[in-house]
Amino acid sequence: MRLALAVALAAQALAGAALAQDAESRRGPPFITTPDDVVERMLALAGTGADDFVMDLGSGDGRIVIAVAGRFGARGLGVEIDARLVAQSRENARRAGVAERVAFEEGNVLTTDLSRATVVTLYLLPFLMDKLQPKLLQELRPGARIVSHAFPIPGWRPDRTETMRIARQHRGQGDESRLFLWLVPAEVRGVWQGRDWRLRISQNFQEIEIEGEAGGRPLAVKEAKIEGTALSFSGEGFEFRGRAGTGRIVGELRRGDTATPLILTKQ
Ligand SMILES: C[S@@+](CC[C@H](N)C(=O)[O-])C[C@H]1O[C@@H](n2cnc3c(N)ncnc32)[C@H](O)[C@@H]1O
Numbered sequence: 154m155r156l157a158l159a160v161a162l163a164a165q166a167l168a169g170a171a172l173a174q175d176a177e178s179r180r181g182p183p184f185i186t187t188p189d190d191v192v193e194r195m196l197a198l199a200g201t202g203a204d205d206f207v208m209d210l211g212s213g214d215g216r217i218v219i220a221v222a223g224r225f226g227a228r229g230l231g232v233e234i235d236a237r238l239v240a241q242s243r244e245n246a247r248r249a250g251v252a253e254r255v256a257f258e259e260g261n262v263l264t265t266d267l268s269r270a271t272v273v274t275l276y277l278l279p280f281l282m283d284k285l286q287p288k289l290l291q292e293l294r295p296g297a298r299i300v301s302h303a304f305p306i307p308g309w310r311p312d313r314t315e316t317m318r319i320a321r322q323h324r325g326q327g328d329e330s331r332l333f334l335w336l337v338p339a340e341v342r343g344v345w346q347g348r349d350w351r352l353r354i355s356q357n358f359q360e361i362e363i364e365g366e367a368g369g370r371p372l373a374v375k376e377a378k379i380e381g382t383a384l385s386f387s388g389e390g391f392e393f394r395g396r397a398g399t400g401r402i403v404g405e406l407r408r409g410d411t412a413t414p415l416i417l418t419k420q
Pocket residue numbers: 173176177180181184185186187209210211212213214215216217232233234235238260261262263275276277281302
């Protein structure tokens with residue numbers, strides 16, 4: 154029964170996706186919008202605050218960017234391929250009284266510079282998400298948050314997934330929406346050296362594994378984690394917590410009650 158429901162929901166989502174793709178290929182409305190309660194939750198899930206610069210890629214009628222400024226006090230930029238929707242978004246922002254805190258650009262998300270964004274919002278079909286994936290990873294700074302409505306980024310495990318009930322039936326998705334959140338991880342892959350510690354870190358997105366030695370002895374690392382720039386790992390009798398920057402990991406090594414600084418540099 155549950156399987157039948159899941160299949161029905163997937164079929165509904167695909168039907169909605171097909172509608173969106175059709176609308177996108179015709180470059181004009183009707184297009185599918187994110188319901189307001191989902192917009193609110195997406196931005197909350199990303200921890201959006203006044204210091205954020207949010208980019209909505211494929212911004213439709215501008216509703217996410219307008220909510221960014223109106224309800225979250227942040228600044229936002231919408232990038233949209235359809236010129237008529239860009240014009241409509243600017244008018245909607247003016248009416249909502251947030252025109253000075255937001256901007257809308259006519260453009261292709263695949264060629265837009267993403268480096269200013271601290272939060273990226275997405276409601277795009279998987280083929281576009283797939284193409285965007287390397288760009289998101291290369292251009293966004295570590296710690297930036299990406300939140301997607303309905304579709305995961307192929308090949309990149311989300312840090313969080315949520316299913317929420319929505320107040321009104323939504324075309325293509327019934328009364329449920331799925332949300333996905335990723336934190337852009339710092340790149341820590343490689344060999345790092347500090348004092349008598351030497352670590353070899355392998356990395357696949359936010360999944361890391363550490364092999365190493367300390368004081369000439371092999372180091373058994375049990376848990377290793379990178380969340381944005383925050384790196385932590387632990388083993389028998391020790392725990393490390395630090396921040397990864399360009400070419401340096403700076404942190405604190407704790408053994409029992411004793412904490413000492415440990416700075417590792419990229420070899
Ligand atoms: C499903 S709608 C989402 C609109 C809005 N983000 C929301 O959640 O309500 C996807 C939007 O992406 C736009 N779009 C599709 N491909 C695009 C591309 N390559 N570059 C920019 N915009 C694109 C479409 O015109 C459409 O307005």
